[in-house]
Amino acid sequence: MLIYRYKREAVAMPKIYLIDVTNRDGVQTAKLGLSKLEKTLINIYLDEMGVFQSEFGFPTTRHETNYLLANLELAEKGALRQIRMAGWIRAMVEDVETTFQLVPNIKHLNLSISTSEQMITGKFQGKMTKNTVIKEMTEAVKCARKCGAETIGANAEDASRTDIDFLIEFGLAAKESGADRFRYCDTLGFDNPFTIYETAKTLAEKVGLPIELHCHGDLGMAVANSIAGARGVVDGGQDAYINTTINGIGERAGNADLIAVILALTKSKGFAAKYPLAGNIKLKLASKIAKFTSYAFDVPIPINQPGVGANAFAHASGIHADGVLKDPGNYELYNYEELGRGDPISVETGREIITGQYSGISGFGHVMGKLEVTFKSREEANEILELVRYANVESHKPLVEDELLFIARYPQIAKKLLTMTPLE
Ligand SMILES: [Zn+2]
Numbered sequence: 001m002l003i004y005r006y007k008r009e010a011v012a013m014p015k016i017y018l019i020d021v022t023n024r025d026g027v028q029t030a031k032l033g034l035s036k037l038e039k040t041l042i043n044i045y046l047d048e049m050g051v052f053q054s055e056f057g058f059p060t061t062r063h064e065t066n067y068l069l070a071n072l073e074l075a076e077k078g079a080l081r082q083i084r085m086a087g088w089i090r091a092m093v094e095d096v097e098t099t100f101q102l103v104p105n106i107k108h109l110n111l112s113i114s115t116s117e118q119m120i121t122g123k124f125q126g127k128m129t130k131n132t133v134i135k136e137m138t139e140a141v142k143c144a145r146k147c148g149a150e151t152i153g154a155n156a157e158d159a160s161r162t163d164i165d166f167l168i169e170f171g172l173a174a175k176e177s178g179a180d181r182f183r184y185c186d187t188l189g190f191d192n193p194f195t196i197y198e199t200a201k202t203l204a205e206k207v208g209l210p211i212e213l214h215c216h217g218d219l220g221m222a223v224a225n226s227i228a229g230a231r232g233v234v235d236g237g238q239d240a241y242i243n244t245t246i247n248g249i250g251e252r253a254g255n256a257d258l259i260a261v262i263l264a265l266t267k268s269k270g271f272a273a274k275y276p277l278a279g280n281i282k283l284k285l286a287s288k289i290a291k292f293t294s295y296a297f298d299v300p301i302p303i304n305q306p307g308v309g310a311n312a313f314a315h316a317s318g319i320h321a322d323g324v325l326k327d328p329g330n331y332e333l334y335n336y337e338e339l340g341r342g343d344p345i346s347v348e349t350g351r352e353i354i355t356g357q358y359s360g361i362s363g364f365g366h367v368m369g370k371l372e373v374t375f376k377s378r379e380e381a382n383e384i385l386e387l388v389r390y391a392n393v394e395s396h397k398p399l400v401e402d403e404l405l406f407i408a409r410y411p412q413i414a415k416k417l418l419t420m421t422p423l424e
Helices: 022-028 036-049 062-077 093-102 117-122 130-147 164-177 193-207 222-235 258-267 283-297 318-326 361-370 378-395 401-409 411-417
Strands: 016-020 053-057 084-090 108-114 151-157 181-186 211-215 240-244
Touching: 016 258, 022 036, 022 053, 022 283, 036 053, 036 062, 036 283, 036 378, 036 401, 036 411, 053 062, 062 084, 062 093, 062 411, 084 093, 084 151, 093 108, 093 130, 108 130, 108 181, 130 151, 130 164, 151 164, 151 211, 164 181, 164 193, 181 193, 181 222, 181 240, 193 211, 193 222, 211 222, 222 240, 222 258, 240 258, 258 283, 361 378, 361 401, 378 401, 378 411, 401 411
Parallel strands: 016 053, 016 240, 053 084, 084 108, 108 151, 151 181, 181 211, 211 240
Antiparallel strands: none
16 A cells, blocks of 8 residues: 655744734723823834834824824834834724724724623623624624725634633634634733633634734733743644733733743743744843833833843842852843843933923023934924924923934924824
């Protein structure tokens, strides 16, 4: 008997990608917010870091329209080089239509709807059934595709409290209607690494779509659940996409912290060899993005934050200090320089000239001169100063150097970011 052995086509090994949702989940957080310029800088930093996608805002929310359009323009100009900019909306035809009216050139969308019994009875209160949940979502996906969306994610809100059979049905319906990814939302942080591994693997196998893991920290496991879920997805044969936020800022106890997720994926025992992180992530920008986001949200970085906290590389006890001086590898898992730490920072202790909402041209000229920015004319300097004043009105704090440089470089975009017209 002849046995024919067919050479199987080489199949690319599934990988893990990062989708940062600071500009969506982060800004939704109670008591916190960001100016549109701050959101824009975060997109720029995420792009520089090599993050795959930024969930950059809410296309149906009117005060976001100019910001979203301006950021898509930045992508066209090449100021955002590789990052995908995705909007987040409810999975409803009406919201999809509004999205494409307000932001016609948006290309990537996530459409969200609740799937759990708890939400169907407790939130929709009889207005929806499992069937109508699927119907709303599939119609929204088809509409988004027709309107020009290039990639569409179907988000199952409260997926971790949804029975697995319905999740599979929901995922298959999403796939059939044209969705590119399925977002598994552990909305309440209910999962643990063992449960999310099993569920994510089953979904990857049975639905056959790349899966996103959206994890919250209500039980302190957002990062652990994210990597366990990603492992499940990869073991199930699909690409995994982890949702992160910078400094873990997000609803209630927050989301999976971007830097901690990168560290866990790349430095934890034996993980990266079997479950690789896609792309070229520049961890060197970790310190910069964490610091800026902390300043922008006005939320300090906890001193024990992985990698970027003030104590992440601090040693006091005799045994540890002695050990780390002999060989840092004795008590440090990774080097501080890898996270962009270690450079001296200069802090002004004498006279300070700061630009604010009531600044004049002389002080402004002094500040910009220090940044080596010169203006062609007094008119141009006045125009940039006016934009800086307005940016200050929105952020209520002195702008950082990168914000000033951004306004000087892209005054027209900055003007758009600062323009909001309510109740038009
Ligand atoms: Zn969330």
